Amino acid sequence: MLETIWFILWGVLWAAYFMLDGFDLGLGTLLPFLAKDETERRMLYTSMGPFWNGNEVWLLTAGGATFAAFPAAYATMFSAMYTPLMLLLFAIIIRGIAFEYRGKIDDASWRARWDALFVVGSALPMLLLGVAFANIFAGVPIDADGVLQGNLLTFLNPYGLLGGLLFVMLFLVHGAIWGAWRAAGELGSRAGRAAAKLWPVLLVVAVVFLGASWFATPLYKNYFTMPLLWVFPLSAVAGLVLTRVFIAQAAWGKAWAFSALTIVGATFFGVAGLFPNIFPSSLDPAFSKTAFNSASTAPTLGIMLAVALVMVPVVIAYQTWVYRLFSGKITRESPSYE
């Protein structure tokens, strides 16, 4: 029972991470395409500045919770995906520093260098996370000791790359909507138009991904034994459609909320299909790391559950407060953050 609860919480943490950091990764990637001058670049940074760090902690917490609740799965997943994870780490390290340092020196070439690193550091995590999760959905060639029988190229199979593309498109749309919501004037309209243009691409990729998952993964199996789970892919699809409806109405807050629903629904589409696997082996199901064969003891799961049930609502409360505190439209005249 505790194992199942933690499996669900594990999915919730990843979904929260994708929903939150997703928009700043996406908008960060779009930076050179949306912002036409330094003021506009500064406006986009300002729209993410107070939030990105808090968003990224959801990644740390998702990683930490995997370690605490399912140590063997954490160990296998992180060591088998060594090279992609290292690339992810370098990307988010450089990106975080770019965020904080680009405005420290008033010099165009200093800023241009950080901007370039920022864009790469934003784009790479989307792709890597998508490739990683698609590979997990499909199963990874790990042996009985949890050792990867392959290399970096093993992950770059067609379905893995399709997952990467899906994450990129999801987050780009999510980020463009955020830009349209927060930035005033021509920059905001440009971001809105980008969201409208990117949406059909996302739709195509999402449909192809759902179809490819039928052939490349065993994800749908759980849906036939437990039809209630269809609520996840259906809410993702509904979210995607409503995102488009509200993009058309330029109701950006609502569009963002439904884009968030799409991301959460898509995450749970995969996570629910995965159960009870956390890191399945494509070589032999007996080698798979599941919520049951990799779980911590009941006392540890219990203590962690108590901590999560108390702290996660508190975190959500103060993060919501911070989002409200910094919620105004950003104009060309808005003060820049140093």
Next chain:
Amino acid sequence: MDVLMLSRLQFAVATLFHFLFVPLTLGLSVLVAIMETIYVRTGDEEYRRMAKFWGKLFLINFAIGVVTGITLEFQFGTNWSRYSTYVGDVFGALLAIEATVTFFLESTFIAVWAFGWKKLSPKAHAVAIWLVAIASNLSAYWILTANAWMQHPVGYTIRNGRAEVTDFLAVITQGFAVVTFVHTVSGAYVLAGFFVLAISAWHLLRNQSTSFFSKSFRLAANFALAGALVVMGLGHLSGSEVASAQPAKLAAMESHWETSSNVPMYLLQWPDAQGERNAVQAIPIPGLLSLLAFHDSGATVRGLKDFPGAERPPVFLSWLSFKIMVGAGTLILLVSLLAWLKRGNPIASPGVLRAIILALPLPWIAIEFGWVLAEVGRQPWIVYGVMKTADAVSRLATVQVATSLAGFVTVYGILGFIAISLIVRFARKGPVAE
């Protein structure tokens, strides 16, 4: 080099680099919070400008500390997967709690503080930096509890082929953890105190913003001396904890070979690890090692020869790190005392100001070598007496780890250089006139 050695090096690089910045975060967050509180209480604008100036340096430093911390959490899984599987039931929970309880708090409220000067009342704004300070310091408690468990495992049993928690409360309240925490955090306060003292001294020597930097100096002098006294006292307790929990580490850091009682401490000593003896050993202070380790000058101290060769830590490095840490610590105490004595009118003592600037690296030296001693001195164990480091490493290809290590050295080298250059640049510029 093999995967084990490369992974150890990578973890050492990542940790030592992380810890160039983290102690400043721990200490300076508290100092800035105190400055801003004085401003809120007294309305003295100069303290607000102090919070802003030191806060700006704080933010440059904080960013590096945060991003390099992520690496450490992930490395347990990437490079030490057999360790993570074996002890995750105990160790993983501590890391997860650290993230849930403290990382969210500090990462969220640092943004509130940095961006909220005009959005919040002065009081609410001061609360934000206090939350950052409290969260950072609490985060240190969780991660040091995790490290203390590797040094001195308690509250667990070996079952189902792994370490399982039996008494979580014992894990998070054991003496080793409390002593390690206070020792580390007070060391961080000393470091932050020296940072503010040295930059203030630099400006005072040039007669720049003298009122501003005299006030900063006074605050930091109190902070540094209090920290230095605690860190020395706790360092002693820490040594006693090591003496009872890790006798091999104690023997290595003192290069003590033969088990004996009434053990002296030698003022001049040079280990000869190959020959299992000391090449130089002179000017003994009778019974001092026994006294310091066990509070009894007649106590028996186990020597290195008592342990099989395969269970001894690297003697020379442990010994050297310990001596450097203690030597730097002693100088730190002297300099703190000098600074404290001159805190009323520091500008009148240019000699002291120059000495303080020269002493700036000392806290970093003491802290980094303290970590080398703690970790190298625990070898060959990753969890003392429970699991060997060699059994903990992931099964990876050498080229993978060699590449990532090269990546860390390059990226960290460049980022460290940029961060330090920025700090120096803004420190020299001084407070911005408003």
